[in-house]
Each structure stands twice: as C-alpha cells, then as structure tokens.
Amino acid sequence: MIPYLLRRLLLAFVTLWLAASLVFAFALLLPGDPVQAILGLEASPEARAALERALGLDKPPGVRYLDWLLGLLRLDLGESLRYGKPVAELLGERLPLSLFLVLLGLGGALLLALPLALLAVRFPLWDLALSGLMAFLQSLPTFFLGVVLLYLFAVHLPLLPASGFPGWQSPGEALRHLLLPALTLALARAAVLFRMARGSLLEVLSQDYIRTARAKGVPEAWVLLKHALRPASLPLVTVLGLEGGFLLTGAVVVEAVFALPGLGSLALTALEARDYPLLQGLVLAMAALIVLFNLLVDLLYSLLDPRVEYA
Amino acid sequence: MKRGIFGVLLVFGMALAQGAGPSRGGELRVAVLAEPPVLDPTASTSQEIARMLYDNVLQGLVKLNEKGEIVPALAERWQGSPSSLTWTFYLRKGVRFHDGSPFTAEDVVFKFNRARDPRSGHTHPEYYQDIQRVEAKDPYTVVFHLRQPNQDFLFNLARPDSVIGPKGRVEEQKTQPIGTGPFRFVAWERGVGVRLERFLGYYEAGLPYLDRVYFRFLPDPNAQLAALRAGDIHVIGLGVSPETALVLQRDPNFKVVTGFTTTEITAGMNNGRPPFNDVRVRRAIQHAVDKKALVEGVMLGFGTPIGSHRSPGESCYVDLSGFYPYDPTRARALLQEAGYGPGNPLRFTFTLAAPYPYERRLGEAIAAQLAQIGVQARLEVVEWATWLSRVFRGADYQMTIIGHSEPNDIGIYANPNYYFRYASPRFRELYARYLRTPDPQRACETMKEMQRVLAQDAVNLWVMNAPYLAAMRKEVMGWWSNQPTPSLNVTRVYLAR
Numbered sequence: 001m002i003p004y005l006l007r008r009l010l011l012a013f014v015t016l017w018l019a020a021s022l023v024f025a026f027a028l029l030l031p032g033d034p035v036q037a038i039l040g041l042e043a044s045p046e047a048r049a050a051l052e053r054a055l056g057l058d059k060p061p062g063v064r065y066l067d068w069l070l071g072l073l074r075l076d077l078g079e080s081l082r083y084g085k086p087v088a089e090l091l092g093e094r095l096p097l098s099l100f101l102v103l104l105g106l107g108g109a110l111l112l113a114l115p116l117a118l119l120a121v122r123f124p125l126w127d128l129a130l131s132g133l134m135a136f137l138q139s140l141p142t143f144f145l146g147v148v149l150l151y152l153f154a155v156h157l158p159l160l161p162a163s164g165f166p167g168w169q170s171p172g173e174a175l176r177h178l179l180l181p182a183l184t185l186a187l188a189r190a191a192v193l194f195r196m197a198r199g200s201l202l203e204v205l206s207q208d209y210i211r212t213a214r215a216k217g218v219p220e221a222w223v224l225l226k227h228a229l230r231p232a233s234l235p236l237v238t239v240l241g242l243e244g245g246f247l248l249t250g251a252v253v254v255e256a257v258f259a260l261p262g263l264g265s266l267a268l269t270a271l272e273a274r275d276y277p278l279l280q281g282l283v284l285a286m287a288a289l290i291v292l293f294n295l296l297v298d299l300l301y302s303l304l305d306p307r308v309e310y311a
Numbered sequence: 312m313k314r315g316i317f318g319v320l321l322v323f324g325m326a327l328a329q330g331a332g333p334s335r336g337g338e339l340r341v342a343v344l345a346e347p348p349v350l351d352p353t354a355s356t357s358q359e360i361a362r363m364l365y366d367n368v369l370q371g372l373v374k375l376n377e378k379g380e381i382v383p384a385l386a387e388r389w390q391g392s393p394s395s396l397t398w399t400f401y402l403r404k405g406v407r408f409h410d411g412s413p414f415t416a417e418d419v420v421f422k423f424n425r426a427r428d429p430r431s432g433h434t435h436p437e438y439y440q441d442i443q444r445v446e447a448k449d450p451y452t453v454v455f456h457l458r459q460p461n462q463d464f465l466f467n468l469a470r471p472d473s474v475i476g477p478k479g480r481v482e483e484q485k486t487q488p489i490g491t492g493p494f495r496f497v498a499w500e501r502g503v504g505v506r507l508e509r510f511l512g513y514y515e516a517g518l519p520y521l522d523r524v525y526f527r528f529l530p531d532p533n534a535q536l537a538a539l540r541a542g543d544i545h546v547i548g549l550g551v552s553p554e555t556a557l558v559l560q561r562d563p564n565f566k567v568v569t570g571f572t573t574t575e576i577t578a579g580m581n582n583g584r585p586p587f588n589d590v591r592v593r594r595a596i597q598h599a600v601d602k603k604a605l606v607e608g609v610m611l612g613f614g615t616p617i618g619s620h621r622s623p624g625e626s627c628y629v630d631l632s633g634f635y636p637y638d639p640t641r642a643r644a645l646l647q648e649a650g651y652g653p654g655n656p657l658r659f660t661f662t663l664a665a666p667y668p669y670e671r672r673l674g675e676a677i678a679a680q681l682a683q684i685g686v687q688a689r690l691e692v693v694e695w696a697t698w699l700s701r702v703f704r705g706a707d708y709q710m711t712i713i714g715h716s717e718p719n720d721i722g723i724y725a726n727p728n729y730y731f732r733y734a735s736p737r738f739r740e741l742y743a744r745y746l747r748t749p750d751p752q753r754a755c756e757t758m759k760e761m762q763r764v765l766a767q768d769a770v771n772l773w774v775m776n777a778p779y780l781a782a783m784r785k786e787v788m789g790w791w792s793n794q795p796t797p798s799l800n801v802t803r804v805y806l807a808r
Contacts, residue, residue, distance in 0.1 A: 031696040038348055038355050044437055046429035054432065082348040083501070084485060093501060143533070150537040162541035163534050164527060165503055256531045259538075261502025265530075273348060274696075 008298075012291040019287040020072075020280055024065055027276045033057075034081045034274040055081055068280065077284070078277035082269065087281035090266065095285070097165065098262040101178055101254075102247045105185025106240060112186060113193035118224055120194075121201045131198070138191035146184045146257035153180055163259040181258040185251060189243060196239050200232040234304055241297035245290035333788065333805040338523040340544040341799060342535045346528045349485040350499060352471040353426070353433050358716070358797040361471035362548065363505055363526045365798040368409075369474035369490035372400050372419065372453075373465060379624050379718075379795030381469050385414060385491060386453075395460035395749035402451040407512045408477050409495040416447035421478040423455070438467040460747050462754045466719055471796065493519040493802045504528055507801075520789075520805035539565070539782060545806070546783040546790065548799040552669075553611040559782045568781045570792035571624035573718035575617060576670060578677060578772035579702075579711045583732030586659055587709060591649040593769035595657075597635035599642035599684045600677055606775055609672050613778035619762035620721050622776045624793055627758035631766045639684050646684070653685060659709040661688040664698040667713065673774055674712040706730045714777050718796055721758070724765060733770045 035051050052058045071078055077087035120127040154162035160180050166173045205228055213223050252264035270278040301308045347359035366374050372386040386400040406414040425431045427439035444456040457464065467473060476484050488496050494507040504527040509519055527544060529535045536555060538544045559565040580587035587593055602616035615623055618631030651657040663674045678688040702708045725742040727734035741764060745757040779794045789803040
C-alpha cells in the first residue's frame with residue numbers, strides 16, 4: 001500500500017508539472033495580451049512598455065517560465081496581473097465556495113440518482129418513466145434549467161435568494177444562497193449518475209450469484225440492497241471522482257447564472273484578461289484536485305471490492 | 312412683519328419639499344455586467360470603473376452632466392486666456408477627501424504632473440500632452456500652461472481619467488479609492504460587488520439622498536432579469552436587451568429608462584484595400600442600407616440612425632443620417648460604375664466580433680440588405696482577441712462592425728494607421744484646425760465640417776447611435792437617462808415611498 005502511494009505521488013508531481021508547463025506554453029500562443037486588457041485599446045506605446053516592465057512581461061518567456069517554476073518550489077504561485085494580489089490568496093478566497101457547491105451538488109445528485117435507479121431496476125413500469133425523465137433532465141442545458149429554477153423558487157415562490165453570495169460570516173445565509181445552484185447542478189448531474197447506476201445494477205443483477213440469492217428465497221429488496229448495490233457502485237464512484245474534478249471549474253455556467261464568485265468565473269476572468277500567473281495557478285490547483293480525487297477513488301475501490309489490491 | 316411672512320413661507324416650503332421632494336435613505340442595489348480589474352480609472356481603461364465610481368466617488372475639476380454639458384465639480388469656475396494657452400481654475404473651498412484630508416491645489420498639481428507623464432502608468436497620457444506646466448498659485452487657484460491651444464482640453468478634464476485623489480496616493484487608489492464625491496467607497500467584495508456609503512462631509516448640501524449603494528456584478532442577462540423581478544436588485548444599470556426592455560415597459564412594477572450614448576455602431580470598411588478603397592463602392596453601400604429598417608427590425612425601435620462618426624448627444628453634432636438616402640437603384644448604378652454587376656458581383660468578407668450579439672445581428676441584417684442589390688457578403692464570426700489582433704491592430708479585413716463607445720472620438724479619423732486606413736490630408740488639416748482654434752464657436756463650425764467630410768468620403772457605414780437601456784423598479788427616481796460618459800450616476804437617485 002505505501003509503495004503504491006509513493007508511486008502515485010511521484011506520478012502526481014509529474015502530471016502537475018506537465019499540466020502547468022502546457023498551460024504556460026498555450027498562454028503564449030493565445031492572441032491578445034494582459035497589458036492591452038488592462039490599458040485598453042488606445043493605450044500609447046510608452047504606457048504599454050511601462051506596464052510591461054512593471055509586470056515583468058518584458059522578460060523572455062524562458063526566463064519567466066524558470067522564475068515561475070522556482071517560485072513554485074517555494075510554494076509561491078506568483079501574483080495575479082489583473083487583481084495585483086497573490087494567486088494563492090485568490091484561490092483561497094474562491095476554493096471553499098466551489099468545493100462546497102460541488103459537494104452539495106454531487107451529494108444531491110447521488111441522493112436523487114441512487115434511490116431512483118433502485119426503483120427503476122425493481123419496478124420495470126417505473127423504469128420507462130424514470131429513464132424518460134432523466135433523459136429529459138440530461139438534455140436540458142444548465143443555463144436553462146438554472147433560470148427555470150430561479151424563476152420558480154426566487155421569483156414566483158420567493159423562498160430562496162435569486163443570486164449572489166453573502167460570504168461565510170453567516171453560514172445559514174451562505175447555505176441559502178447555495179441551495180438553488182446546488183439543486184441545478186444536482187438535477188443536471190443526477191441524470192448521468194442515474195443512467196450509470198441503472199446500467200451497472202442491471203449488469204450485476206444478471207450475474208449467477210444474484211440468481212443463487214434469489215433461488216435461496218432472499219427477498220428482492222434485500223437482493224438489491226445487500227448483494228447488488230455494492231458491486232454496482234464501482235463505476236459510479238469513478239464517475240463521481242471525475243465529475244467532482246471537472247465541476248470545480250466546470251460549473252462556470254451555474255456560477256454565471258447565480259452570480260457566484262467561484263473558481264469557474266475566476267478561470268473565465270483569468271482567460272479573458274490573459275492573466276497568465278492566475279491561469280497557471282488555477283490549472284495547477286485543478287490538476288492537483290483532480291489527481292487527489294482520482295487517488296481517493298482508487299483507494300475507495302478496495303473498500304468497495306475486496307478483490308482490488310494495491311501493488 | 313416681513314420676517315413673519317417669510318417664516319410662514321419657509322415652513323410652507325419645507326412642508327411642500329417634504330411631501331413632493333426626494334425621500335432620503337435606503338439602500339439601492341444596482342446590477343452591472345462585469346467586474347473591473349481595479350477601481351481606479353487612471354490605472355485601467357475598463358469602463359466598468361467609471362460606471363460605478365465617476366462622480367459618485369471620484370471627481371475631477373469639471374464633470375459631465377446628464378445632458379453631456381461640462382459643469383463645475385471641484386473647480387467652482389474657470390477662465391481661459393484669449394489665446395487659450397493659460398487656464399485658471401478656482402477651486403471649491405472646504406472640500407474634504409473621504410479620508411478627512413482637505414482638497415487643495417497641491418492635489419491637482421500632483422495629479423496632472425502624473426497624468427501627463429507617459430511613464431507613470433496613467434491611462435491616456437495623450438489627453439494631457441499639451442499641458443506644459445501646472446502651477447498652484449495659492450491653495451485654491453491652479454493655473455495650467457498649455458504648449459498650444461487644445462479645443463478638447465476642458466472636455467478631457469471632464470473625463471473619468473481626470474479624477475483627482477489625495478496627493479501622493481497612487482497604488483492604494485487601485486483597490487481603496489478615495490475621492491471627494493457624494494459616496495464613500497466601503498468595500499470591494501471580489502467577484503460579488505462594490506459597496507458605497509453616503510459621505511457625510513459632501514460639499515453639496517442635502518446630497519446624496521441614498522444611504523448606501525451596492526453595485527453587484529451580474530454577468531448573465533437572465534440572472535439580472537430574475538434578480539430584478541425577485542427584488543434582489545433595484546436597477547439593471549445598462550445593457551438591457553431591446554426584447555427585455557419591451558417586456559418590462561409593459562409591466563406596472565418596472566420602468567425602462569432610455570436615452571443616448573456616445574456609442575456609434577460602425578460598419579468599418581478598409582479604405583486601404585479593395586473593394587472599399589473605391590469611394591463609389593463605399594457610397595453604393597451607404598445607399599443600399601436602410602438604417603431605419605435596421606433600428607426597427609434588429610433593435611425594436613431603440614437607437615437613432617446616424618450619418619457620421621458623432622452621436623446626437625455630443626456637442627456640435629450635425630444630423631447626416633439622410634446624407635445618402637436609401638436608394639437601391641442608385642446603389643446598383645454606383646456599383647456598375649465601379650465595374651461590378653450581375654456578371655461580376657461585389658464579393659467581400661464581413662468580419663463580426665463574437666462577444667457583441669447586437670452588432671453581430673446588425674451585421675447579418677446589413678448583409679441581407681446588401682444581398683438585395685446582388686452584393687455577396689461572406690459572414691465570418693471571430694473571437695474578440697482575434698478581432699483585436701487581426702482587424703483592429705493589423706487592419707487585415709474588408710468590412711467589420713463594432714460599437715465605438717469612446718465619447719468625442721472623431722479624431723481617430725486623423726490617424727491614417729487606424730484600422731479604417733482612412734488617409735485624408737483634408738480631414739487631418741481640419742482636425743488640427745479644430746484642436747488649435749481657441750474660439751469655441753469657430754471650432755464648432757470646423758467640427759461640423761469634419762463630420763460632413765467623413766460623410767462625403769463615405770469612410771464607413773455609420774449605422775446608429777446605440778441606445779442606453781436601463782431597467783428598474785418603479786420607485787427608483789432620478790436615474791440618468793443618457794450616458795454622455797460611462798456613469799451610473801447615483802448622486803440624485805432616490806427611492807420614492
């Protein structure tokens with residue numbers, strides 16, 4: 001187990017370095033530059049040169065790359081060009097919200113998808129209706145679903161706030177502001193999880209040991225919960241891990257609809273402003289989280305399936 | 312006895328004022344589209360900064376009012392010498408910055424010495440390049456010595472770039488702006504919004520009316536509308552779509568405020584490259600496009616057709632929207648003259664910028680109108696960064712369409728390297744004359760002549776002055792209906808009870 005973890009850790013570092021270097025290279029290829037984004041279209045060449053010097057952009061890319069790598073070794077992600085603040089500080093401000101939103105959203109999706117998948121597998125009549133509903137949910141674009149929920153729960157039945165985030169000072173208020181965005185994520189993602197769980201359950205149910213269990217006279221509900229659910233949840237965990245990593249920055253649309261200051265909108269801003277250090281920092285953080293999620297998923301496998309071994 | 316009558320009148324007047332006048336207090340929540348990089352208009356040209364802070368928090372010597380007129384701000388009055396080479400500004404006395412320090416001539420001198428230094432990082436140093444020296448005569452008198460007369464000098468002093476902060480304070484202004492306006496900056500919640508609070512030491516008695524203002528960054532138009540309907544915000548400060556405006560106009564709880572902007576939506580033509588290096592082709596395009604139909608069809612009636620690069624709300628404007636009447640027959644004849652016809656149709660690429668949906672739609676509608684006289688415009692949509700590098704910087708295009716939002720920006724036609732590639736010695740001569748004429752009346756005549764020259768040369772197809780469209784709850788009063796400069800001015804805004 002320990003050598004396995006060490007190997008994974010080493011691999012993680014290489015992955016991170018590769019991801020970061022790729023972003024650095026791609027940023028160089030993008031048209032547009034941060035100075036223009038700050039000074040506007042009509043800025044004079046003198047003003048541009050002065051700002052470039054101030055931001056350290058007059059140095060050759062190779063030197064900037066090395067500077068940045070050296071900073072990383074000191075755990076220094078550099079300073080955002082647009083905000084003039086340390087990248088680590090900006091990430092620290094935004095990460096809790098995104099993480100919480102994703103946990104809430106995926107948790108909700110799982111809570112919705114699993115029981116429904118069990119129902120669908122148990123009762124073939126329900127299956128058609130539920131599969132139809134989930135296909136419908138999956139085909140709804142998030143921005144549309146978000147706006148519909150917004151009108152339903154914030155405008156017509158004013159139960160929840162429409163948008164924005166009040167900060168973590170009052171956790172209750174913060175949660176209230178995150179409920180609608182989390183519900184949007186949950187509904188959109190539940191469809192994927194439902195299909196995955198249903199397919200996986202059906203496959204497991206066709207196995208010999210299930211037939212044996214049924215032949216023994218085990219009640220059908222017990223067959224499902226005790227014998228089928230655990231082996232069927234392996235692919236589900238994989239999907240959850242991938243989705244979690246993706247949603248941290250991939251929830252841009254939900255963040256935009258509900259005006260939430262999360263990592264997704266920060267990434268979008270960084271890209272638009274050509275804020276290279278922030279973009280690199282974000283990709284690095286994302287890559288780190290995805291690596292971490294994947295590791296957790298791999299470790300979970302052994303809990304779910306004793307046959308999985310780490311060597 | 313006289314005093315008695317006066318007293319009665321005074322009491323009566325006060326009662327009347329209380330009944331009908333603006334009510335005081337409350338918090339106003341306003342949606343803005345995007346978060347700016349910093350909060351100092353002298354450090355970044357992002358218009359979002361000026362929208363939230365111009366005049367509300369940060370002020371200059373003079374400012375633009377709702378109608379676009381230059382009015383006193385920190386200078387009570389001013390005087391230009393007959394040669395227009397020296398300008399004396401008499402500062403308002405007893406003005407304090409939000410940090411409590413007094414505003415004096417020293418702050419003005421510091422500001423403009425920084426502004427005219429191209430290495431200081433100040434935005435648009437070219438606005439101030441004619442300033443040779445700024446001098447503090449006494450704590451409340453400042454004298455500007457110019458190298459040469461500059462007709463735009465006062466206008467430039469009214470721009471958001473010309474706001475004045477406390478002397479020596481530059482870096483901090485980017486995140487903690489301190490000014491002299493009716494509202495004091497309280498907090499910038501990253502990714503969420505900017506909070507302002509009434510400044511008790513403001514120099515105009517009785518203003519402002521609101522206690523607090525909260526500008527919220529709401530990038531998504533649907534989210535803005537939902538937040539307005541849910542009562543989360545009072546005002547959508549700008550960029551309401553014509554479709555939404557029509558819906559909200561019919562709703563008794565809301566109102567739509569509309570007026571002029573300084574944005575000329577311009578179908579730019581590359582004058583340095585075929586086919587638009589031929590003035591006959593450019594004129595044919597003017598005759599072939601029905602601007603009224605574009606305003607009605609694409610903008611649902613919001614917007615004003617224009618015929619040159621100036622907006623109806625700006626000074627010395629001439630209405631040239633009818634200079635080339637809509638006349639497809641005439642357009643066909645002009646094309647024929649230039650060698651195009653059914654056997655050899657005019658073909659070109661029309662480059663549209665992705666982030667601007669209404670300009671894009673206008674471009675599509677223009678292409679459809681041109682198709683009616685047999686012109687084949689191939690539409691091409693490009694990302695903003697690509698548009699900037701290819702069209703704006705490289706002038707590697709044939710026709711494009713974009714809104715030019717800078718106020719008073721007709722001078723771009725005097726630059727032959729600007730992306731229109733319009734090289735006219737006559738226009739350059741006129742522009743120089745306009746700038747160097749001390750007499751405003753005569754300069755105004757030249758400005759009108761400049762607009763006519765552009766129309767005669769049919770440099771671009773100027774489609775319309777983009778409308779200002781804001782939507783708000785019924786009780787919001789005193790909102791600016793025009794945007795002579797980017798400013799969501801809340802100085803006189805109040806919530807009616």
